[in-house]
Amino acid sequence: MTTLLDVRDLHVRVANQEILKGIDLAVDRGQVHAIMGPNGSGKSTLANVLAGRGGYEVTGGTIAYDGRDLLALEPELRAREGLFLAFQYPVEIPGVNNAYFLRAALNSIRKHRGEPDLDAVAFMKLARERMALLEMEQGLLGRPVNEGFSGGEKKRNEIFQMAVLEPRLAVLDETDSGLDIDALRIVAHGVNSLRSPDRAFIVVTHYQRLLDYIVPDRVHVLSGGRIVRSGGKELALELEARGYGWLEEPAAEGARA
Amino acid sequence: MSAMAVAIAVGRDVPASFVDEFVRLERLRGFEPAWLRGIRRDAFECARESGLPTTRDEEWRFTNVAPIAALSFSAAPHAAVDGEWVRPYSMAGASAAELVFVDGRYAPQLSSAAGLPRGAEAGSLAGVLDTCGALIGPHLAHSAAGSVFAALNTSLFEDGAFVQLSAGTVVEAPICLLFISTLPYRLAMVHPRVLVVAGPGSQAQVVELYVSVHPGAGLTNAFTQFLVAERAVVDHYRLQDESLHAFHIGGVEARLERGGVFASHSFTIGGALVRNDVTATLGGEGGECTLNGLYLAGGEQLVDNHTLIDHTTPLCNSHEVYRGILDGAARAVFNGKIIVRQDAQKTDARQTNRALLLSDAAQIDTKPQLEIFADDVKCTHGATVGQLDEEALFYLRARGIGRHAARGMLIRSFAGEIVDRVKVAALRARLEGMLGAWLARCEDAHSGLAGPDPDSGPPGAEPRVRPGLGGR
Numbered sequence: 166m167t168t169l170l171d172v173r174d175l176h177v178r179v180a181n182q183e184i185l186k187g188i189d190l191a192v193d194r195g196q197v198h199a200i201m202g203p204n205g206s207g208k209s210t211l212a213n214v215l216a217g218r219g220g221y222e223v224t225g226g227t228i229a230y231d232g233r234d235l236l237a238l239e240p241e242l243r244a245r246e247g248l249f250l251a252f253q254y255p256v257e258i259p260g261v262n263n264a265y266f267l268r269a270a271l272n273s274i275r276k277h278r279g280e281p282d283l284d285a286v287a288f289m290k291l292a293r294e295r296m297a298l299l300e301m302e303q304g305l306l307g308r309p310v311n312e313g314f315s316g317g318e319k320k321r322n323e324i325f326q327m328a329v330l331e332p333r334l335a336v337l338d339e340t341d342s343g344l345d346i347d348a349l350r351i352v353a354h355g356v357n358s359l360r361s362p363d364r365a366f367i368v369v370t371h372y373q374r375l376l377d378y379i380v381p382d383r384v385h386v387l388s389g390g391r392i393v394r395s396g397g398k399e400l401a402l403e404l405e406a407r408g409y410g411w412l413e414e415p416a417a418e419g420a421r422a
Numbered sequence: 423m424s425a426m427a428v429a430i431a432v433g434r435d436v437p438a439s440f441v442d443e444f445v446r447l448e449r450l451r452g453f454e455p456a457w458l459r460g461i462r463r464d465a466f467e468c469a470r471e472s473g474l475p476t477t478r479d480e481e482w483r484f485t486n487v488a489p490i491a492a493l494s495f496s497a498a499p500h501a502a503v504d505g506e507w508v509r510p511y512s513m514a515g516a517s518a519a520e521l522v523f524v525d526g527r528y529a530p531q532l533s534s535a536a537g538l539p540r541g542a543e544a545g546s547l548a549g550v551l552d553t554c555g556a557l558i559g560p561h562l563a564h565s566a567a568g569s570v571f572a573a574l575n576t577s578l579f580e581d582g583a584f585v586q587l588s589a590g591t592v593v594e595a596p597i598c599l600l601f602i603s604t605l606p607y608r609l610a611m612v613h614p615r616v617l618v619v620a621g622p623g624s625q626a627q628v629v630e631l632y633v634s635v636h637p638g639a640g641l642t643n644a645f646t647q648f649l650v651a652e653r654a655v656v657d658h659y660r661l662q663d664e665s666l667h668a669f670h671i672g673g674v675e676a677r678l679e680r681g682g683v684f685a686s687h688s689f690t691i692g693g694a695l696v697r698n699d700v701t702a703t704l705g706g707e708g709g710e711c712t713l714n715g716l717y718l719a720g721g722e723q724l725v726d727n728h729t730l731i732d733h734t735t736p737l738c739n740s741h742e743v744y745r746g747i748l749d750g751a752a753r754a755v756f757n758g759k760i761i762v763r764q765d766a767q768k769t770d771a772r773q774t775n776r777a778l779l780l781s782d783a784a785q786i787d788t789k790p791q792l793e794i795f796a797d798d799v800k801c802t803h804g805a806t807v808g809q810l811d812e813e814a815l816f817y818l819r820a821r822g823i824g825r826h827a828a829r830g831m832l833i834r835s836f837a838g839e840i841v842d843r844v845k846v847a848a849l850r851a852r853l854e855g856m857l858g859a860w861l862a863r864c865e866d867a868h869s870g871l872a873g874p875d876p877d878s879g880p881p882g883a884e885p886r887v888r889p890g891l892g893g894r
Contacts, residue, residue: 239825241820244820260839269831
């Protein structure tokens with residue numbers, strides 16, 4: 166079985182308003198899927214439901230992750246099973262050291278896999294190596310999580326964490342927003358270097374720009390809580406040229422990749 | 423007896439048990455110097471005139487001490503002293519002196535002051551009343567003007583510690599004072615008294631530890647005074663981890679002379695009803711005062727911290743940071759008063775107070791109180807009360823860190839703001855251990871409510887709560 170994530174007829178309400186109205190999405194191992202769409206179409210809702218954030222009410226449908234019911238898992242178990250969400254708005258956590266936090270996260274995941282803890286020395290070696298990939302200041306490791314980081318540093322920190330935790334499914338929620346072109350290139354390089362036949366990505370973005378650097382296998386257009394169009398990477402270019410307006414009328418066939 | 427002859431205002435008096443105790447001690451105190459007996463009588467008269475406070479007293483609005491009045495506390499009987507009690511709390515290896523007091527009485531066989539340098543003394547207060555009366559007397563008398571509980575302490579204390587540093591004496595390692603309550607299930611009271619006189623240019627760290635070896639409901643009414651002479655530097659650490667049934671009243675008073683530096687670090691973990699009063703008077707130019715505090719309360723504990731920083735002279739600084747973590751149905755009070763007198767120009771006073779509520783039933787009343795009579799000063803204060811940051815919690819969990827561990831991480835970081843300021847490494851390590859134990863206790867209390875933690879739940883168990891399936 167090569168399908169890693171299988172979303173079927175997913176309905177989600179937030180604060181009594183239906184945001185997702187029947188999403189079907191299947192992502193195979195090794196693939197990169199882009200989810201595009203106008204503001205308010207439900208892109209971030211989908212990302213957050215996958216990661217298990219509270220406040221989202223799943224009213225219908227199923228999500229199978231590696232053949233298991235993802236919705237039955239606590240957020241930490243999803244992470245330990247290899248699901249990673251790069252936050253749109255990474256949270257500042259004063260008083261919690263970045264390196265301490267990330268080692269705790271990595272060791273939780275390793276423990277779940279039955280692997281021994283990584284000691285501080287081995288962890289720092291790994292962390293430095295992955296930081297170099299993202300061209301990050303080593304000093305950020307010793308600072309509190311995201312505290313006082315610039316917008317770009319926060320986004321890079323997300324991808325750095327991803328590079329350390331090595332997930333099987335990475336969901337990037339508008340990681341490109343607020344990045345200048347150099348930062349975008351660095352972040353994309355980080356993502357591309359992690360692409361592998363065992364790992365899948367869902368890249369949520371409003372703009373086609375990121376997809377110049379992270380070339381997707383499939384592109385889905387989300388509008389009004391439904392996937393209204395799916396296609397290859399050329400669909401992103403078409404959206405760039407024509408905008409979202411021509412897709413407003415749902416034509417939801419062929420969403421399943 | 424003259425003290426008994428005082429006419430008591432209607433409705434005001436201290437409980438009969440205190441009167442009985444005072445009368446009993448008066449009889450036993452024939453050996454005490456006359457000046458001390460006079461001070462004790464005066465203090466007791468003061469206490470009787472004002473009576474125990476009620477919630478109608480502004481300073482006691484949120485803290486009802488009626489249970490102390492209702493329970494008949496009596497003097498702690500003499501306990502056989504067991505060295506094993508001390509072991510878990512002892513910092514003897516890391517201190518210049520460690521004085522142990524068992525139920526308010528000095529235990530010389532468990533104490534040592536061998537590490538003190540020349541010019542520093544630490545020992546039993548009762549032991550020096552005869553010889554150091556001229557030095558000690560005025561300080562003991564002064565406290566009678568303070569609160570009722572300080573006055574009761576003055577009239578009833580049996581013993582405590584006396585620490586004296588001559589001019590220029592520097593004590594590198596901390597001086598530890600360990601107060602152990604040993605009485606199981608008895609309504610016993612102790613009134614430990616501590617006096618620290620730091621001469622000009624001297625330096626020391628004083629650690630006070632209040633602990634119980636049994637879950638008894640005793641009353642500790644402690645009072646500690648510091649005299650910080652010119653350019654002296656004194657760090658004070660006070661850690662109270664008594665029984666969760668205990669009543670604890672802790673007074674700390676510091677007077678700073680020109681260029682004196684005093685830092686108080688107050689840690690409250692134990693006690694059913696706790697009232698801490700820390701008062702610092704900046705009485706000479708260039709003085710610097712730091713008051714830090716951390717209190718942890720759960721169950722039905724009540725922890726009341728009142729602080730007062732009195733700027734009476736120009737060019738002094740004060741910094742105050744208090745943090746509290748409340749769980750269960752705990753209640754806390756923080757009242758931080760800063761007075762800047764008319765002469766105290768160029769004062770820089772900063773105060774912050776933050777409380778973290780871990781449960782819906784926990785509650786805090788917090789009040790900064792600035793009284794400024796000088797016009798060229800900087801004074802800031804801020805108070806926040808909040809819950810654990812759900813966003814931060816989710817962020818940690820989304821990286822694979824279990825709910826309990828994630829909560830612990832956030833709570834520790836909140837407390838770390840105060841714990842990290844402790845300069846005595848052995849004490850900091852102990853505090854971190856105590857914080858961990860306290861958190862474990864909290865999480866046990868929560869585990870019935872919060873659903874199983876993937877870290878501890880049985881393998882394969884179906885989680886009761888499904889994230890993504892309903893707002894949480």
